[in-house]
Amino acid sequence: MSIVSNLENIKKSLPEHVTLVAVSKTKPITDLVEAYKAGQRVFGENKIQEMTQKWEVLPKDIEWHMIGHVQRNKVKYMAPYVSLVHGVDSFRLLKEIDKQAQKNLRTINCLLQMHIAEEDTKFGLDSNELSDILGSEEFLQLEHVKVVGLMGMATFTEDEEQLRREFKQLKSYFDSVQNKLPDAKILSMGMSGDYKIAIEEGSTMVRIGSSIFGARNYN
Numbered sequence: 550m551s552i553v554s555n556l557e558n559i560k561k562s563l564p565e566h567v568t569l570v571a572v573s574k575t576k577p578i579t580d581l582v583e584a585y586k587a588g589q590r591v592f593g594e595n596k597i598q599e600m601t602q603k604w605e606v607l608p609k610d611i612e613w614h615m616i617g618h619v620q621r622n623k624v625k626y627m628a629p630y631v632s633l634v635h636g637v638d639s640f641r642l643l644k645e646i647d648k649q650a651q652k653n654l655r656t657i658n659c660l661l662q663m664h665i666a667e668e669d670t671k672f673g674l675d676s677n678e679l680s681d682i683l684g685s686e687e688f689l690q691l692e693h694v695k696v697v698g699l700m701g702m703a704t705f706t707e708d709e710e711q712l713r714r715e716f717k718q719l720k721s722y723f724d725s726v727q728n729k730l731p732d733a734k735i736l737s738m739g740m741s742g743d744y745k746i747a748i749e750e751g752s753t754m755v756r757i758g759s760s761i762f763g764a765r766n767y768n
Contacts, residue, residue: 552580553587555761563755567748570614572740572758574599580762581607593635593756597623604630616756618672621645628653635700635737635756638662638672640682643694650693657693660700660737663722665715667704676722683729698735698753699723703743712743716750723751 556571563569570593573581581592581603590610594600595617604613612632619636627634628649637643637659650657661682664673674682682688701719703712716738723736737754739747744755 552583552761556584556587556589559757559760562745564748566753568735568754570616570737570754570756571761572616572756573603573762574617574758576758576762578603578606584761585611591632593758597627600631601626614756624649625652628655628657631657633657633697633735634659636660636662636672637696638664638674640685640688643682643688643691643696647691647694655693656695658695658697660698660735661696663699663701663719665701665703665719667711667715673701679722679726683726695732696730698730698733698737699726700735700737702740703738703747705742709746712746713750716747716752720751 560569568591570591571584571589572593574593574595585608591612591614593614593616594603597615600613600615613630614633614635615627615631616635619634619642621642624645634646634657637646643659646657646659661679662673663679664675699719699722703715706712719738720736723733726733735754736752737756738752739755741757741760744757747755
């Protein structure tokens with residue numbers, strides 16, 4: 550199967566209100582060009598350096614999403630161009646994004662990452678940390694970031710009941726912050742293996758890589 554036909558098949562399976570982030574991490578520029586020519590404009594990367602190299606050479610109407618864990622000292626490299634940061638898992642990181650966005654005279658859209666998986670390996674906030682951030686005076690003073698929703702990663706499992714349970718939990722967090730975050734329209738959950746379940750549970754944005762580009766290249 551080609552990248553173009555993979556993309557077409559996935560897009561046919563997505564409801565209109567769901568945004569597809571093509572996860573292009575580790576993939577060569579030629580693969581991204583192929584997806585771009587097929588109409589894909591939203592790409593997700595998990596390493597800021599690699600994303601920046603791709604941004605420099607690819608068309609400027611691409612929306613770049615940072616979907617991996619973000620180190621604060623690297624925010625400055627993506628601040629000039631990044632469209633959405635998915636994995637904001639601490640207030641310190643949010644403040645750093647605000648600072649770097651201000652230097653670039655921009656407002657950067659962010660998703661707060663919630664910990665929903667039963668594995669310990671995933672990053673994310675718990676419900677108390679979420680409440681603390683949204684209720685703090687300091688949060689209200691950030692002028693160069695806009696929190697536009699929540700993101701979470703489910704456990705890597707074949708157990709559909711567990712996946713539904715974790716996605717439902719994230720959806721309930723999302724519903725609970727609507728009054729504090731009027732801009733919160735995005736619920737980013739679901740990847741190649743579980744995106745159909747995620748959509749059934751309320752996802753508005755899915756991150757799909759291997760089902761478009763084939764297996765990941767581990768260097």
